[in-house]
Amino acid sequence: MTTTSSGFRAFRTSTFRIVFRYAAIVGIFLTLVLGLVYWWALAVIDQGVRQTIEAEIRGLAEQYRTEGLERLIEVVSERSRRQPTDNSVYLLVAPDGRRLAGNLANWPDDAVVSVDGDKTWFNITLKKKEDGALVPHSIQARTFQLPGGFRLLVGHDTQGITDFRNIIIGVLAWAAVATLALAVLGGLLISRNLLRRVENVSATSRDIIRGDLGRRVQTDGSGDEFDRLARSINEMLDQIQHLMTGMRAVTDSLGHDLLSPLSRLRSRAELAFRNAPMDAPERETLELTIADADAILATFRSLMRIAQAESGLSRAEMVAVDLTTIADEVAELYQPVAEDKGLHFDKRLEPGCRIRAHEQLLAQAIANLLDNAVKYTPENGRVWLAVRREERAVVCEIADSGPGIPAEDREPVFERFTRLEHSRTTPGNGLGLSLVAAVAMLHGAAIELADNQPGLKVTLRFPPDQAAG
Amino acid sequence: MPYENGISLRNLVSDYAGGAMHILIIEDDENAAQYMAKGLTESGHVVDVASNGRDGLFMATGGDYDALIVDRMLPHLDGLAVIQALRAADIATPVLILSALGEVDDRVKGLRAGGDDYLTKPFAFSELIARLDAIVRRHNAGRVETTLKVGDLELDLLSRQVRRAGRAIELQPREFRLLEYMMRHADQVVTRTMLLEGVWDYHFDPQTNVIDVHISRLRQKIEKGFDKPLLHTVRGAGYVLRDTP
Numbered sequence: 106m107t108t109t110s111s112g113f114r115a116f117r118t119s120t121f122r123i124v125f126r127y128a129a130i131v132g133i134f135l136t137l138v139l140g141l142v143y144w145w146a147l148a149v150i151d152q153g154v155r156q157t158i159e160a161e162i163r164g165l166a167e168q169y170r171t172e173g174l175e176r177l178i179e180v181v182s183e184r185s186r187r188q189p190t191d192n193s194v195y196l197l198v199a200p201d202g203r204r205l206a207g208n209l210a211n212w213p214d215d216a217v218v219s220v221d222g223d224k225t226w227f228n229i230t231l232k233k234k235e236d237g238a239l240v241p242h243s244i245q246a247r248t249f250q251l252p253g254g255f256r257l258l259v260g261h262d263t264q265g266i267t268d269f270r271n272i273i274i275g276v277l278a279w280a281a282v283a284t285l286a287l288a289v290l291g292g293l294l295i296s297r298n299l300l301r302r303v304e305n306v307s308a309t310s311r312d313i314i315r316g317d318l319g320r321r322v323q324t325d326g327s328g329d330e331f332d333r334l335a336r337s338i339n340e341m342l343d344q345i346q347h348l349m350t351g352m353r354a355v356t357d358s359l360g361h362d363l364l365s366p367l368s369r370l371r372s373r374a375e376l377a378f379r380n381a382p383m384d385a386p387e388r389e390t391l392e393l394t395i396a397d398a399d400a401i402l403a404t405f406r407s408l409m410r411i412a413q414a415e416s417g418l419s420r421a422e423m424v425a426v427d428l429t430t431i432a433d434e435v436a437e438l439y440q441p442v443a444e445d446k447g448l449h450f451d452k453r454l455e456p457g458c459r460i461r462a463h464e465q466l467l468a469q470a471i472a473n474l475l476d477n478a479v480k481y482t483p484e485n486g487r488v489w490l491a492v493r494r495e496e497r498a499v500v501c502e503i504a505d506s507g508p509g510i511p512a513e514d515r516e517p518v519f520e521r522f523t524r525l526e527h528s529r530t531t532p533g534n535g536l537g538l539s540l541v542a543a544v545a546m547l548h549g550a551a552i553e554l555a556d557n558q559p560g561l562k563v564t565l566r567f568p569p570d571q572a573a574g
Numbered sequence: 575m576p577y578e579n580g581i582s583l584r585n586l587v588s589d590y591a592g593g594a595m596h597i598l599i600i601e602d603d604e605n606a607a608q609y610m611a612k613g614l615t616e617s618g619h620v621v622d623v624a625s626n627g628r629d630g631l632f633m634a635t636g637g638d639y640d641a642l643i644v645d646r647m648l649p650h651l652d653g654l655a656v657i658q659a660l661r662a663a664d665i666a667t668p669v670l671i672l673s674a675l676g677e678v679d680d681r682v683k684g685l686r687a688g689g690d691d692y693l694t695k696p697f698a699f700s701e702l703i704a705r706l707d708a709i710v711r712r713h714n715a716g717r718v719e720t721t722l723k724v725g726d727l728e729l730d731l732l733s734r735q736v737r738r739a740g741r742a743i744e745l746q747p748r749e750f751r752l753l754e755y756m757m758r759h760a761d762q763v764v765t766r767t768m769l770l771e772g773v774w775d776y777h778f779d780p781q782t783n784v785i786d787v788h789i790s791r792l793r794q795k796i797e798k799g800f801d802k803p804l805l806h807t808v809r810g811a812g813y814v815l816r817d818t819p
Contacts, residue, residue: 364674364695364696365603365605365606367696368606368695368696369605369606369609371696371698372609372613372696372699373609375613375698375699375700376609376612376613376616376699378810379613379616379699380616392810395698395810399698402696403779406779410778434774437748438774438776438780438784438788439784441784441787441788441791442782442784442787445787465776465777465778468776468778469776469778472776472778472780472781473781476780476781476782479782480781480782537781
């Protein structure tokens with residue numbers, strides 16, 4: 106396993122998805138909260154500005170009312186001179202529009218008007234000299250009609266608020282990006298860690314499926330949820346193994362208890378047959394008895410073989426073999442039988458296809474398939490045997506031009522003792538394909554039954570021998 | 575089935591009368607031991623029985639036996655341990671190992687321990703006799719042959735040529751090995767299982783009797799054009815290659 110592929114796999118884990126979704130929810134929540142804070146802060150600042158302006162207007166109006174125009178002009182001029190440290194804007198004009206005092210050149214006529222209750226507010230943009238350049242500043246302002254036709258404008262530079270708003274927006278954007286990045290990174294790290302621990306369980310499961318029932322999941326003794334899961338699985342496996350051992354003991358003793366008397370029966374019949382005079386009438390009965398006993402024994406032997414393959418006990422005997430040679434030898438065993446039946450035997454064997462296999466079981470599986478092909482194909486038909494290399498598999502294919510197996514019957518033929526309608530009249534015990542299936546499982550091979558149009562095509566796809574490449 | 579040149583097992587068993595063997599059966603299953611002893615005695619052999627490994631080893635070491643039949647699983651001393659002990663003591667008596675059904679992969683262990691052949695229970699009596707006969711003869715032959723001869727049939731192991739009455743017979747490689755096996759076991763019954771094991775190295779029974787087809791092809795080649803049959807079918811047992819007078 107390379108780092109890239111395991112890193113890539115971390116993206117496809119549920120943990121990654123969970124972490125990512127969680128980060129997305131947190132991100133949305135964070136944005137909402139910050140947005141609220143933003144609006145609230147702006148509103149408070151805005152309110153403050155308006156209150157300041159209101160207070161100033163009230164003060165100035167009071168000055169005018171009590172001390173007259175002269176004093177008002179004086180106060181406005183004085184406050185205007187506090188510039189530029191203060192951000193206030195003042196303008197007092199005469200009824201004819203002439204400027205009397207203030208730091209604003211003339212009455213703005215491009216003011217945007219907004220109404221807050223009974224008060225009219227302006228948003229105006231002024232150009233202010235800053236470091237020798239004219240920079241637009243937005244101003245919030247209010248006008249006030251003084252008795253006698255004089256008009257007063259008091260405003261406040263809100264550029265600071267705008268800057269503040271821009272900063273907050275920037276911070277929010279960065280926070281969102283950082284949250285997302287952290288979510289992806291965190292998801293990956295957590296996923297990879299979890300993946301490694303889950304992989305521990307998966308690897309063990311795969312070994313067990315392949316028949317190595319003695320395998321156990323590694324525990325790290327940390328007592329966390331994965332450790333507890335591993336321990337539960339191990340306890341379950343112990344229990345399964347215990348049951349299987351018990352089952353095997355029962356099967357074995359049953360087999361033994363049946364085989365011993367059967368074996369004695371056969372020996373007795375054989376001895377009686379050997380001692381009977383050549384013309385004795387019981388000879389035929391004895392011969393049939395022996396034949397029946399042999400048939401039962403053959404079935405027993407087949408069942409034991411299947412059990413042997415299924416148990417995975419033969420895994421220890423698996424070595425790198427040349428499938429081409431094995432298939433060729435089995436073909437050579439069956440070729441005369443096929444020829445005697447007038448069948449055309451077509452071999453297409455690509456040389457040097459190597460796999461890891463139990464040689465005897467593999468040969469028997471191929472023999473069973475060829476046996477079926479030859480048995481069920483009518484005279485003058487064709488039988489094919491092919492061994493070839495595919496991109497990720499070594500393929501062994503046995504096909505015939507016989508009656509084939511209808512699609513709905515293909516699955517059950519691998520069950521023990523399944524015999525299809527048209528095969529009832531031919532010899533066999535219905536275990537041949539069960540053995541093929543068991544051998545395929547032992548070798549980690551995929552097995553496929555297909556229509557050969559006409560006939561049956563059985564394809565076994567073996568994983569190629571790693572060492573041989 | 576073609577039995578035209580078949581001979582019965584009964585005739586065959588009587589052939590052993592001249593070559594009576596002294597056989598020790600080491601087997602804890604009383605019934606099995608009794609049947610083997612009975613059958614072998616009726617075939618003209620002298621049989622002793624030991625019911626556990628310790629007694630068996632003791633008897634095998636002291637007595638002068640032609641062959642031993644040793645069960646794989648024995649009380650006191652395991653069958654393989656008995657064989658190893660015998661071989662360690664330089665006693666080369668041929669041994670036929672018996673094993674319960676299903677222990678297919680034990681064969682190699684058995685042969686490695688010093689056994690000469692391996693038979694899975696339950697077995698046909700004819701199979702037991704054929705294999706016993708084969709290991710005893712192989713043990714007694716003890717010399718390297720380059721030419722095998724049965725009647726007027728000759729097989730040259732070096733040039734890999736087969737001649738009958740001076741006439742060359744063309745054989746496929748597998749047919750050659752089949753004939754070689756039959757000739758090495760001339761005058762002995764050879765079972766189908768023995769042929770599958772000895773010629774093809776297959777330790778399973780094919781569903782169809784493919785061996786019969788191979789034998790009949792070989793028979794065609796070595797008998798066509800000659801009067802005297804050589805390759806006989808032994809009903810209920812197997813085949814025998816012999817020059818019948």
